[in-house]
Amino acid sequence: MVEKPFELDGKNQSPKEGDDSTKRFYIETYGCAMNEYDSMLAGKIMEQDSVQTEKPDDADVILINTCAVRENAHQKVYNRLRELSRFHKKGAKVGVLGCMAQNLREDLLYENLPVDFVMGPDALRNLHKAVTKETPQKAERSFLTLSRTETYDDIVPSFEHHMRDRENKTTAFVTIQRGCNNFCAFCVVPYTRGRERSRPMQSIVDEVNMLVDSGVKSVVLLGQNVNSYNFESYKFIHLVEELLAKTKISRIYFTSPHPKDFPLELIDLMAREERFCNQAHVPLQAGSNNTLKRMKRNYTREWYLDIIGNLRSRVPDIAISTDVIVGFPGESDADFQETLEVMQIADFDSAFMFAYSERKGTIAQRLFPDDVPEAVKKARLAELIERQLARSLKNNRRYIGQTVLAMAEQPSRRNHNEWIGRLRNGRKIIFAPPTGAGDNLAGSNVSLLVHDASSQVLHGQAV
DSSP, rough: OOOOOOOTTTOOOOOOOOOOTTTEEEEEOSSSHHHHHHHHHHHHTTTTTEESSSGGGGOSEEEEEOOOOOOOHHHHHHHHHHHHHHHHTTOOOOEEEEEEHHHHHHHHHHHHHHHEEEEEEOGGGHHHHHOOOOOOOGGEEEEOOOSSSOOTOOOOHHHHHHHHOOOSEEEEEOOEOOOSSOOOTHHHHHHHSSSOOOHHHHHHHHHHHHHHHHTTTEEEEOTTTGGGOETTTHHHHHHHHHHHHHEEEEOOEOOOOGGGOOOOOHHHHHOOOBBBBSSEEEEOOOOOOHHHHTTTOOOOOHHHHHHHHHHHHTTTTEEEEEEEEOOOOTTOOOHHHHHHHHHHHTTEEEEEEEOOOOOOTTTTHHHHOOSSOOOHHHHHHHHHHHHHHHHHHHHHHTTTOOOEEEEEEEEEESOOOOOOEEEETTTTEEEEEEEEOOTTOOOEEEEEEEEESSOOOOOEEEO
């Protein structure tokens, strides 16, 4: 694949090997896989005239790429910035990128934190300008313009960018869509990442082909509403069909989708095409129609369960995961019981579960008082987690005694005699490899007899 050139301040540059004057930069990432991908883009841009380092101690520029979705992510970033103040005092420039920068500019720039500039997810092309400006004015310290067109389709991370700091070299994440049009009441993403826009299909195909040529076996397609992909006349199903037809990628996964974009045609493609893997993440958020309405999710529990029913009935051995929030403003005990009921009916294989925390600038923050006591939130979350762990254990234990096919991903860190693999439906399995298999198992398919299971993983032995 030939990558299209991109420009920074009208010129392309490359750092010289062994040149002591070459700037060095360091990137630290908080948040989701899309943040990780944005850090790859930032690294690719910075590498036009700088070299990436593994530690902040060696850096002239320190970039912190941030998340604005969860409270603990905010606190981690504030604490980390205070830790980095010693490097800032020695002359290193510190920039905060990402959703938190977009949402909390005043807090970051004007609260005595070691921050030289803030930059939103759509403004990464300004990195060169931000890090080279010696004495910026206040107006030149914020790069927060949201775009309706920016997809960075001409800035393609290399295999090395994808695999930096990753032990699993068989799987890569590829962003296909940015932004969000849904404006769910609890979510800050439309305000930090802008409106939905999709990356050109050929750019995605080219990146996946580059990754396949480098040995990648699985890709995870990323977007705020990944299955809402819509480039010109092409929808998400057309993109998946194009990847199946024009790349040799062995496995295709996708996250995070919105339930509104699970047409039967997409579900049937998953059932029909082995490489389009039988794993679906379908965020529920709440099982009460009252709560869903206040959340502005634009579906009912009945409509949602119909999607789950179609997935279960049409796609063999599918694994379904979800997201759930408890304690949303106005959630009653009866509303919470309805969430528990939907969780039971849907029989999720796994779930990401959270207690609601208010976010600056969201519809919920403007309209609804955060009126569910913290103790109630914690109790509901504990009950939700306890029930889901039991459900996950039950569903995993169904595999005991079965022979399954798994793709080997990487050696286990806990036991060097074991490997970590993954079934097509995304289930993780820890296994003892075949005798004499050596160290070159990564990316290989291995037949395994499942002999045990926990709520998190299966355990198997090569057969």
